[in-house]
Amino acid sequence: MRVLIALNTYEQDGPGQLVFRLCQRLVSVEGLQLNTVALSRPGPLMDRFRELGIGTEFVPTRGREGLARLRAWAGHLARRADRPDVIHTNLLWPDLALRLVAGRLRGIPIASTCHGLHALEEKGLFPGLFYRALDRVTRGRCNAWVAISHFVRDGLLAHGIPAQRIHLIPNGIDCVQTHPLPAPRRAEIRDLLNIGPEAPLIVAAGTLREIKGHDVLLEAMPAIRERFPDVHLFVFGEGPLAEDYRRRAEAMGLAGQVKFIGLLSTMLAQVLATADVVVHPSRIEAFGLVAGEAQACGTPVIASRVGGLPELVRDGETGFLVDPGRPEQIAEKVCLLLGDAERRRAMGIAARVFIEENFEVGTMAEAYLDLWKRLSGRDPEADAEAIEREERSLAVPSSDYQLKT
Secondary structure, X not given: XXXXXXXXXXXXXXXXXXXXXXXXXXXXXXXXXXXXXXXXXXOOHHHHHHHHOOEOOEOOOOEOOHHHHHHHHHHHHHHOOOOOOEEEEEOHHHHHHHHHOHHHHOOOOEEEEEOOHHHHOOOOHHHHHHHHHHHHHHHHHOOEEEEOOHHHHHHHXXXXXXXXXXXXXXXXXXOOOOOOOOHHHHHHHHHHHOOOOOOOEEEEEOOOOHHHOHHXXXXXXXHHHHHOOOOEEEEEEOOOOHHHHHHHHHHOXXXXXXXXXXXXXXXXXXXXXXXXXXXXXXOOOOOOHHXXXXXXXXXXXXXXXXXXHHHHOOEOOOEEEEOXXXXXXXXXXXXXXXXXXXXXXXXXXXXHHHHHHHOEHHHHHHHHHHHHHHHOOOOHHHHHHHHHHHHHOOOOOHHHOOEOX
16 A cells, blocks of 8 residues: 655654654554655655655645646656555645645545644635635545544534544654653753752743744743743744744843753753743644643643644643643742742653553554555445545636745
């Protein structure tokens, strides 16, 4: 069975890392051939996929010639002797792009992992209207939808996706690579971070965008520092608001205690395991991979009560849930945990067990493999006729079509 996984980019974002871990777990499955393609940008994950023996390809589909390149690539893919049995897409543009050219794919079934419907709302008024219209016209061409949380599943149902096409497969955490650290190693990590062995350490990670809520965490820091003067906050990630957040931290007099690390690094899991508490203050969150990874490291998490996060963080057991946009609630719960080492330890143990029992990456990989096997048994000729009829109804002239990512 040949499966092609379509990504927006080979950057090391959440969906990219998730697909990498999925491929890492399934690459040795006998009879399964995995390949990947990015439709917007290349990136460092290309080399990591190749090291696994996973095929990679970059198809530049941006600009006025993007649709023509996309159509040509799809037609060539369908004619190849080793054409995929299933195509699995991730994120908004790959989802729409592959559905748009489904007729040229000659009945290859398409599955889509939905990482949150908020992407349709973030494009702005007029691009958003365009994307929503394109979604309505093409959604019938997707054979199966994967919801990464109950929250996303409910959103897909409200969006008009038939229940029988939705498969709930929560994101998986690699509990072998992401795990608690012994005390000596945690001390070494603190030395690398240049903080004292007893200094309270808060960690946050994610793209520095408004929806991730890092500004709310910054607003909570003065109250936390008042209780714990030697507290440190390390923020992993980058994004359009990185410079604004740095300036804001300096203006608040926090420059010496708040560090912005940049890209998520290979050290992230070890820092999560070294932290006293991890804060995930999102305004919108379909799942919350970092919150899951932190708990797998045995670290309690304070997260917003939004989206899929309540499915991932057990309030009062593995961490705390707070209302989004409420820095005073974050400060209260952070101070509660920083002042109670025994409670932190008990929550960390419960968090690790909860993730192992409910979100292990192997369970996710088995579910994807089962879905692909079922989809690959479809009748491609019958599907092709239906899809080609739909393609003729598309009212998006190629000369007017501009790809936006």
